[in-house]
Amino acid sequence: xxxxxxxxxxxxxxxxxxxxxxxxxxxxxxxxxxxxxxxxxxxxxxxxxxxxxxxxxxxxxxxxxxxxxxxxxxxxxxxxxxxxxxxxxxxxxxxxxxxxxxxxxxxxxxxxxxxxxxxxxxxxxxxxxxxxxxxxxxxxxxxxxxx
Amino acid sequence: xxxxxxxxxxxxxxxxxxxxxxxxxxxxxxxxxxxxxxxxxxxxxxxxxxxxxxxxxxxxxxxxxxxxxxxxxxxxxxxxxxxxxxxxxxxxxxxxxxxxxxxxxxxxxxxxxxxxxxxxxxxxxxxxxxxxxxxxxxxxxxxxxxxx
Numbered sequence: 001x002x003x004x005x006x007x008x009x010x011x012x013x014x015x016x017x018x019x020x021x022x023x024x025x026x027x028x029x030x031x032x033x034x035x036x037x038x039x040x041x042x043x044x045x046x047x048x049x050x051x052x053x054x055x056x057x058x059x060x061x062x063x064x065x066x067x068x069x070x071x072x073x074x075x076x077x078x079x080x081x082x083x084x085x086x087x088x089x090x091x092x093x094x095x096x097x098x099x100x101x102x103x104x105x106x107x108x109x110x111x112x113x114x115x116x117x118x119x120x121x122x123x124x125x126x127x128x129x130x131x132x133x134x135x136x137x138x139x140x141x142x143x144x145x146x147x
Numbered sequence: 148x149x150x151x152x153x154x155x156x157x158x159x160x161x162x163x164x165x166x167x168x169x170x171x172x173x174x175x176x177x178x179x180x181x182x183x184x185x186x187x188x189x190x191x192x193x194x195x196x197x198x199x200x201x202x203x204x205x206x207x208x209x210x211x212x213x214x215x216x217x218x219x220x221x222x223x224x225x226x227x228x229x230x231x232x233x234x235x236x237x238x239x240x241x242x243x244x245x246x247x248x249x250x251x252x253x254x255x256x257x258x259x260x261x262x263x264x265x266x267x268x269x270x271x272x273x274x275x276x277x278x279x280x281x282x283x284x285x286x287x288x289x290x291x292x293x294x295x
Contacts (some may be wrong), residue, residue: 009219028157032150080219119164127168129175137215138258141249 006079015061017125023118048093088132178276205239208294
């Protein structure tokens, strides 16, 4: 448990800000040219999948954050356990999977997925409300999650 | 649908997100009074403080914080509540790590951390706050119990 590297909580929020921009553009497109929206969802799917499964690969978000953002910020007040944000990425991934799959036969699913990804990412980035993190203890309690 | 309609839809989604965020900011950490008159059993909590098992409540009030290891905002709350305890002699502050004690979480229906309970001098739960508590609300409740 303690061997997990604690992280700067502003990192995930920075990533969420970028995700929310992608997601609202996808949402806008999905109402008109949903194929573009679908393509953006594929990109989001790849980004989420990379942060969930790519253990030793530097995520483009964290590259940007460490290279350009972090040096301009003061030291973080608090370091954070990486598990809830990681779990939140899994939630994001499942929405992206839903959107990508429904793109094959149900364009409205693309809109729905983009809307949910936008809501979750936006609330995380600009209000510090991490929906996935909020659900974490609750889900563990009802036995849906293990350590 | 033309580009105008697209902008309107995207704008509405944006507005919904801001409304949810603002509501969360406003409502989170306010807490509510507890009416069930349940007393906390300290022997069940098994909290130690400075290496000693806590067996008595604070004279006027006790603050119980439930934390988890993966909770990002718990340490900050811990610091500010410890400060409060340090300044007021009749107040006891304890922090319970429920990471591996989901039975406690289930018993008290805790679904987010930090969650803070305010107990009176007899250990009865009077108030509970889910999320990062608003400091003024904690102070007001403790004042009602005569702990400040």
